[in-house]
Amino acid sequence: MATDAAACTAVDERGPCGAPAEPAAPLALCTTHLLAAHDWIARSSGVTDVLPGACLVCGSRVGVRYPSGWVCAVCEWRLGEVPDAELPPPRVDVVYYVRWRERVKIGTSSNPRQRLPTIPHDEVLAFERGGRALEQRRHAEFAESRWPGGEWFRFHEPLVRHVAALAEGDEDPWDRYDRWRSEELARRV
Numbered sequence: 001m002a003t004d005a006a007a008c009t010a011v012d013e014r015g016p017c018g019a020p021a022e023p024a025a026p027l028a029l030c031t032t033h034l035l036a037a038h039d040w041i042a043r044s045s046g047v048t049d050v051l052p053g054a055c056l057v058c059g060s061r062v063g064v065r066y067p068s069g070w071v072c073a074v075c076e077w078r079l080g081e082v083p084d085a086e087l088p089p090p091r092v093d094v095v096y097y098v099r100w101r102e103r104v105k106i107g108t109s110s111n112p113r114q115r116l117p118t119i120p121h122d123e124v125l126a127f128e129r130g131g132r133a134l135e136q137r138r139h140a141e142f143a144e145s146r147w148p149g150g151e152w153f154r155f156h157e158p159l160v161r162h163v164a165a166l167a168e169g170d171e172d173p174w175d176r177y178d179r180w181r182s183e184e185l186a187r188r189v
Contacts, residue, residue, distance in 0.1 A: 008033055043067055056082060057185060058178040074175050075182035083185050090184030093131035094177060095138060097163050099123045103152045104159060106142070108135040112177065126166035127173050129180060138162075 008017040008030035019030035029037065043066075051063035055072035062073040070079035093110045098121035108131055109115035116124065128134065139146070142162075145154040153159055170176050 046071075048073055051079060053079070055079070057182050060178075072182070075178040077182045077185065090181050092129070092177065092180045092184055094180075095128040095130050095135045097125040097128075097166070099125050099155065100152075102155055103147060104155050104163070105152050106135060106138050107151050108132055124173050125163045127177050128166050 006021050006023065007028070008019045008021045009028045010017040010030070010033040017030060017033060019032070021028040021030055022034060025034055027034075027037075046064035046066045048062065048064050051061050051070060051072070054061055055063070055075060055077055057077040058072060058075040060072050060074040063070045063079060064073050071077065072079065091110050093108060094112055095106060095108050096112050096116065098105050098107075098116065098119060100119075100121045104125065105119060105121065107115075107119070110131075112127065128138075139151065142153050142156075142159050145156045145159060147153065167173060
């Protein structure tokens, strides 16, 4: 049993471990006890890895593996569950915020993957779940920065803050949209 400060501090039914601790580990644990801790956490938190096959809902190849099975890391659809092909695709109305140069378009669509390629834009900033009524409220809310005659707005501070709040926590706005579609599909199952 090692007696120096770099010894594993884990204690089990046999007593203190005392094996050499991994030097770069954040805790003074040996490889065996670090792996045991990892496996214990992975049971509830899952392990992010490449999916064995593409997600049938959003096409992502990244998933989270739990003891009970895989889920897509983007839309959280359970790997292997097949959406009912006889049902129409789920309808998810969104208000979208796209930037083109110094302007932002606030619009709405039930199919942004089809709609947005028809709009000139440099970047999809965010999605907000809702339809025409929400879009009209946002147009009224940001009316002072509206370009004449359309749905384009100057990217001024209140709008910047609103878009930042919507995008918080998501690297890609499409991930949020895919989750909403997955939730709608799951309601049918």
